[in-house]
Amino acid sequence: MDLAAARTRLAAVPDPEIPAISLVELGIVRELRETGAGLEVVLTPTYSGCPATELIADDVRAALAEFGRVTVTMQRSPAWSTDWITPEGREKLQRYGIVPPQCSAEQAIRVVPKLRCPRCDGGRTEQLSRFGSTACKSTWRCIECGEPFEYFKPI
Amino acid sequence: MDAKLNYVLQLADTCLIHAQRLGEWCGHAPVLEEDLALSNMALDLLGQARALLTLAGALEGAGRDEDQLAFLREERDYRNIVLVELPNAAASPSDGSGGRDFALTTLRNAALSLWLELLYERLQASADTELAGIAAKSLKEVRYHRQHSSDWAVRLGDGTAESKARMQAALALLWPYFNELFAAAGVDGTGPAWRELEADWRARWATLMQEAGLSLPRDSAMQPQGHLGVHSEHLGHLLAPMQYLQRAYPGGAW
Numbered sequence: 060m061d062l063a064a065a066r067t068r069l070a071a072v073p074d075p076e077i078p079a080i081s082l083v084e085l086g087i088v089r090e091l092r093e094t095g096a097g098l099e100v101v102l103t104p105t106y107s108g109c110p111a112t113e114l115i116a117d118d119v120r121a122a123l124a125e126f127g128r129v130t131v132t133m134q135r136s137p138a139w140s141t142d143w144i145t146p147e148g149r150e151k152l153q154r155y156g157i158v159p160p161q162c163s164a165e166q167a168i169r170v171v172p173k174l175r176c177p178r179c180d181g182g183r184t185e186q187l188s189r190f191g192s193t194a195c196k197s198t199w200r201c202i203e204c205g206e207p208f209e210y211f212k213p214i
Numbered sequence: 215m216d217a218k219l220n221y222v223l224q225l226a227d228t229c230l231i232h233a234q235r236l237g238e239w240c241g242h243a244p245v246l247e248e249d250l251a252l253s254n255m256a257l258d259l260l261g262q263a264r265a266l267l268t269l270a271g272a273l274e275g276a277g278r279d280e281d282q283l284a285f286l287r288e289e290r291d292y293r294n295i296v297l298v299e300l301p302n303a304a305a306s307p308s309d310g311s312g313g314r315d316f317a318l319t320t321l322r323n324a325a326l327s328l329w330l331e332l333l334y335e336r337l338q339a340s341a342d343t344e345l346a347g348i349a350a351k352s353l354k355e356v357r358y359h360r361q362h363s364s365d366w367a368v369r370l371g372d373g374t375a376e377s378k379a380r381m382q383a384a385l386a387l388l389w390p391y392f393n394e395l396f397a398a399a400g401v402d403g404t405g406p407a408w409r410e411l412e413a414d415w416r417a418r419w420a421t422l423m424q425e426a427g428l429s430l431p432r433d434s435a436m437q438p439q440g441h442l443g444v445h446s447e448h449l450g451h452l453l454a455p456m457q458y459l460q461r462a463y464p465g466g467a468w
Binding site for chain 2: 107108109110135137138139140164187188190191193194198212214
């Protein structure tokens with residue numbers, strides 16, 4: 060089997076909720092390996108209740124179908140962290156209008172960060188809610204351009 | 215019942231029923247941002263309950279999965295604390311509130327998320343690697359819940375005369391039920407007895423209430439026993455709509 064080709068194919072599978080970045084860039088792909096029966100992909104879910112988990116497993120199976128039997132294994136430990144989002148992933152989030160995590164997961168909870176607007180680069184922004192359209196994001200607005208935007212919470 | 219299975223079910227069911235009550239706000243919260251926040255927290259807790267129920271099913275060894283445990287057990291088999299099954303409002307739904315009181319929900323969520331944070335911190339050291347993994351993951355999530363609900367508790371407690379009165383009333387109503395947060399026994403190698411959380415929880419709760427300008431009621435001797443399967447009249451009314459589909463169409467799956 061051409062494992063390199065499978066790896067390339069897997070790298071192109073987008074996150075279903077934030078299609079601007081791939082699952083690999085999101086840092087949830089732990090492993091891709093060949094087993095006696097075909098391929099095994101090990102994924103780490105982002106949030107316990109993320110409703111996209113099943114969809115992600117389906118997308119991975121569909122993308123790799125031509126390489127044979129695909130088993131998707133969910134591995135909870137060690138817990139996924141936004142520290143695992145790749146530099147390319149962070150850049151793509153920013154361009155997409157979602158500010159990537161501004162600090163490591165460990166420092167995350169205590170302070171509300173100072174964010175720059177991803178649209179107009181304005182420095183006067185405010186947090187509207189610690190939760191957003193998905194559990195992984197909080198809701199913000201830019202006071203300068205008036206546009207709302209989201210922030211990928213460090214976890 | 216096996217002590218370890220019982221311990222896991224007490225936590226799993228508490229997460230599941232708390233998630234159901236938070237989920238009742240979906241489409242009804244005072245502002246859109248809170249609608250999203252309450253739904254997101256409910257989803258996190260539901261995810262935690264799913265992982266814990268899956269583990270419970272494995273410990274039980276009878277071939278039951280998370281769905282069968284959630285949808286096919288009777289009221290008395292549930293091990294959640296009574297605090298989480300209480301309705302979202304003390305008053306009846308006919309008073310125009312729709313049966314939902316944001317003050318009560320906020321206060322309960324602040325109490326529960328602080329408790330879960332303290333519990334998960336300790337559970338990370340469980341000798342059961344699956345349980346330790348669930349705890350490490352869940353801890354990250356409930357820290358956000360605790361921060362969010364504490365902020366609201368202060369904002370409402372230290373807010374208008376109306377919001378303060380409603381928070382104080384919610385505290386008076388829920389206060390005796392908090393006793394059960396420290397009731398369940400621990401299991402060696404699996405997790406701490408809940409009473410080990412009590413000193414930390416009470417100290418941090420007192421600080422939060424002080425910041426919110428709310429006064430603590432007098433201690434109550436009430437000992438609710440949901441963790442032993444003895445529930446209030448409210449749990450059955452919660453389980454009926456939650457379980458009816460699986461009972462009407464046994465084995466139905468997505």
